Amino acid sequence: MDKRAQEGPGEPEGQSGQGGQTVQGVQGGSGLHARVLEALGPAITAGDYPPGSVLRTDEMEERFEVSRSVVREVIRVLESMHLVASRRRVGVTVLPPEEWNVYDPRVIRWRLAGPDRPRQLRSLTVLRSAIEPVAAGLAARLATPAQCAELTEHALGMVATSRGQQLERYLVHDIAFHRVILRASGNEMFARLGDVVAEVLTGRTHHQVMFTDPDPAAVTLHVRVAEAVRERDAERAEALTREIATGAMAELDVLAP
């Protein structure tokens, strides 16, 4: 059997350096099924295959030049994300977006990289503004001293990097700050949203405001949230975080049509 070019030197689809998404370590570069998945997944979530269209396994076997096993495993994973449903004698049918497991980090990533990005960004920001204030309130009651310290550290880091084109470093602190809040809430479901927040913040930084320094008001709010948590003031932590969320929503109107 002919071995095709084995992905020689020169990565296809350059990940464009550090920028992309370093959030999820599990990016599947290694392994054939991962490659096929990273081709099919984005295509489906981008709407290249409208809901109801059928994919036949032997067709993609030849399309991606891989064996049946690989295709089947990919199909299983897509099926587990509810992106497709496989039925005998009919094929693998693409499911409508309402069925998708939109909390799957990969689905989120794929959609953020596709044409549905603005809508997705809006959904995620609304989700954040529902979750994060509650998480901050819980964090104020549950955060360990170490977590309080982390929080303060990152808030100060944000202050320090908020001026003079240091957006990349600012972003690191911003992400870390929200991650600590979510983790300190003591709720595993909240904690798991850390990746989502990271995606949103990263996307926001890398797509638009690349040249405008962060809003000073937002920076101040973060510092005050850290204070409130440190002082165990749940009410204030929640209210302040709600203000941050409101700001994020407002910012969204500017950058996402």
Add this chain to the structure above:
Amino acid sequence: MDKRAQEGPGEPEGQSGQGGQTVQGVQGGSGLHARVLEALGPAITAGDYPPGSVLRTDEMEERFEVSRSVVREVIRVLESMHLVASRRRVGVTVLPPEEWNVYDPRVIRWRLAGPDRPRQLRSLTVLRSAIEPVAAGLAARLATPAQCAELTEHALGMVATSRGQQLERYLVHDIAFHRVILRASGNEMFARLGDVVAEVLTGRTHHQVMFTDPDPAAVTLHVRVAEAVRERDAERAEALTREIATGAMAELDVLAP
């Protein structure tokens, strides 16, 4: 593995029969991989395999009496849920709970069925109390007349079935009510939590209060939420839903240690 003795004449190296016994998956699983998944998934989420323990494919091949194809597909799905990670030469290692995709409906279901149920129930209820009020507020502004009607219908259905051991029918309306709220919020991330809410409500009904009729106060609150949404009163819808959530949290203290 039991081989089928009878095989075609003159076959070189008798192909072992596969069609043997199609063990009927007791629940939800049509197909072998589903059966194995429904055995492994709950076992892992229950903690039967502590984080770090290794599962070898050929071992479970014989343990479940299925072929490699099936095992591999199951592994791929478990891997996509971040329940396990597969590494060459070492095997399939179970990941720690912090890594799990806790938003995957199946993971939620498995954990709700396992020993971690109280903790899980608490996490999900906290999540609900963060999301649903916001969703109700949005629904009050966005719900279509049809959705308002549905809401009212199910609220009334809850009233009608709230007395006299009709918990099963009550549950249907309860689930439908919350589903409509989440869907009417216009946020796909919220809408997708309908399944989660359904699991929580179902679990709650089927595990504990099977013999006590629903709290009349809660029923009334649902009716009033439907009213508020119909009247486009976002503030009130949100506040009332927050009361429902508070009630759910309080109930939790009774049934989950």
Add this chain to the structure above:
DNA sequence: CGTAACTAAAACGTCATACTTATTTGCCGC
């Protein structure tokens, strides 16, 4: 005695193929 390089084995990863089963299409007889 310790470190580096080589070798061997273990496990997953991939391929190719044979065969099974469920589902649909459609033909045929009533």
Add this chain to the structure above:
DNA sequence: GCGGCAAATAAGTATGACGTTTTAGTTACG
């Protein structure tokens, strides 16, 4: 025209062979 039977189809399962990576063990050399 209707209902049931038969052929076609595509996914599901099984299996043997081979490739690849990683770990561990062993040897050679300083």
